Amino acid sequence: METLAFNGGSPVRTKPFPEWPIYGEQEERHLLEVLHSGKWGGIGRIKLPEFEEQFAAYHGASHAVTVVNGTIGITIALQAAGVQPGDEVIMPPYTFIATATSALMFGAIPVFADVEPDSLLLDPDRVEEAITPKTKAILTVHLAGAPSDMTRLREIADRHGIRLIEDSAQAVGAQWEGNGVGTIGDMGTFSFQSSKNINAGEGGIILTNNKALADQAWSLTNVGRIREGAWYQHEHIGWNLRMTEFQAAVLLGQMTRLDEQMAKRERNGKLLTELLDEIEGIRTIRRDPRITRHANHLYMFKLEPAITMDKSQIIRHINSEGIPVGYGYISLNRNEAVIREIEKWTGEHRIQPCPVSERASEKEVLWLHQNVLLAEEQDMYDIAKAIKKVTNSILAGRDHA
Template sequence: MSGNRRPAPEFPAWPQYDDAEREGLIRALEQGQWWRIGGSEVDTFEEEFAAYHGAERALAVTNGTHALELALQVLGVGPGSEVIVPAFTFISSSQAAQRLGAVAVPVDVAPETYCLDVAAAAEAVTPRTRAIMPVHMAGHFADMDALDKLSADTGIPVVQDAAHAHGAQWRGKRAGALGSIAAFSFQNGKLMTAGEGGAVTFPDNASYEEAFLRHSCGRPQTDRRYFHRTSGSNFRLNEFSASVLRAQLARLDGQIATREERAALLRRLLADIPGVVPQGRDERADRVPHYMAMFRVPGIGEDRRNALVDDLVARGLPAFVVFRAVYRSDGFWETGAPDTTVDELARRNPVSEALTADGIWLHHRTLLAGERQIHDIAEILADALAAL
């Protein structure tokens, strides 16, 4: 690697907070009720989050993985059913189905956006398919027009994994306004966070009511005699987390506006570096919050890609290797795996295979920095590639 290195650029810290979070925590503390039954922070956050995303209702839960599980359970996913998921995603997308006893069926992603390839999903539909789960990768919407048509043609509902897509828009509509259930994450690195947490948005009140029961051990909110109407678990969010998330939601729009500007600049700069291919953008996605700044170095190979990421980190960039294709982790095969092999899935999912070996992402806090730091990112990457 090169000897004379430029000083490491300075990027904003993450998570971000100010007096709004402090005041929210004190408000939750002093109300005297610290769980959602009796408190007001979770209820108010749900109303604000649903309104912001154009949804009929929202339900706050313990984390994004539980949000996916709950969404699938409301749609009847369980033993004997299949759920189509992207092969390239964080493994919670597949394990949410597998934990319910269903089979996760990985299909490939589009080479430009890294989102679910709808044609591949259509080919994977069987009589056992109970849900199709697109992931809005790095805040870029999957092709919701084509997915809605596939859903209408097959009768199979779509469940949006919107863990990266807070505030994203598809043709002017946010995830909650698209007519399907969407699941969000508030894990520490997400675009808004309380350390952990999640939410599910619903297009109708009936699905919300069932989800509420199942996220609260099957018990109605007004029950006083322990009549549990359904099976379920305890996925309830606490009042302190909700108070923090209300403050996080209030500043989200401003952060997205900054990231949109910086991402456009970074994309142009990365595209000028020989051998670097930035994540593409579907122009129907008219607002992208940019959970990650993603790019590929095609042909670099996994070992050299890993070395490049290590060098970028040493030079001061918050860089990471991308997710592995879900079937390339042992956890995928423990339960609910399709009756096939790693090699066969690799053959069916060439784009996901390539991303596993040559994909890199930068933390979204880099896109909250100034223009000078965005130029620094491109210059550092070009230097590191030349040294490699």
């Protein structure tokens, strides 16, 4: 059995994975057009409406509203959908903290419903159990680029008369039963932060097929103005949360590579799953057959109970073999900052047990980021070889240092 690189052996891999972001002539040309136009923001925009139209059409949405970032996108979507301070918003705990803080920003209260063991996506059965008279919205997360069970969540939301919002930050281009994410719920939000599958450094967008919701979201992000109104006609309370022309210029360039990149991530993700399924001690994440397009923003896999080494130590071993696996999220229902903020708004110290999410966070789930899936086919074999080398060593009782 080979000695682990962590303990002085040779690493499986020294070659770097593709860097992110990927950019080229398209971004440069669009940026120069904006620079020379002198129209960088405010009124008279060109690139921003072009990007909004293109992104909406790509997902099958009727309306798009760009915003400064994905977190604010969720906040605005919740407010446009009628969620008020003190209202409850059901959401999964295995997600980035912004899902919760986007509600807490204005005093809406996250209620954590656990995730499904096999998919790590919001569990519709747990959502049903969490609904109370204070529930005003379900905020589902298309984790890693995999759409949630939108069929059941839509049915639950409609039956209870509550809004359904899609946090699609990681799911640009994904589809559920042929429908683009962001168009199945009442509103869907996306992020263009630097790690995302199309990247403007920062930025976000809200999609919807409901014109009234789109107009309300637009007003909230445009200082309370109304569409077609005068520049100083403020009929609501709103804020300046607009994206710039420079960000839209970069995103138009990024969109030109999206289909090709999605196809490559999909091929490599499928191959990696086949390879990892052959490794003792590793379990891959279930993909619902109704997911007709996966964004593959993250590639997640699980450690089986037989792998008894501490997760952080396993990560150090795999990293030493040249594979950049990461730890993953801390379950938000146990995040002290989130708990304190909920207590500030409610006066209650709420601990909401979510054992599936907690176990995934503490013991099971490891990640690879989307740029790894933009590598070549042989690189997937390197990933599997390194993981197998480490897990075989653990199962054999060696290299526990």
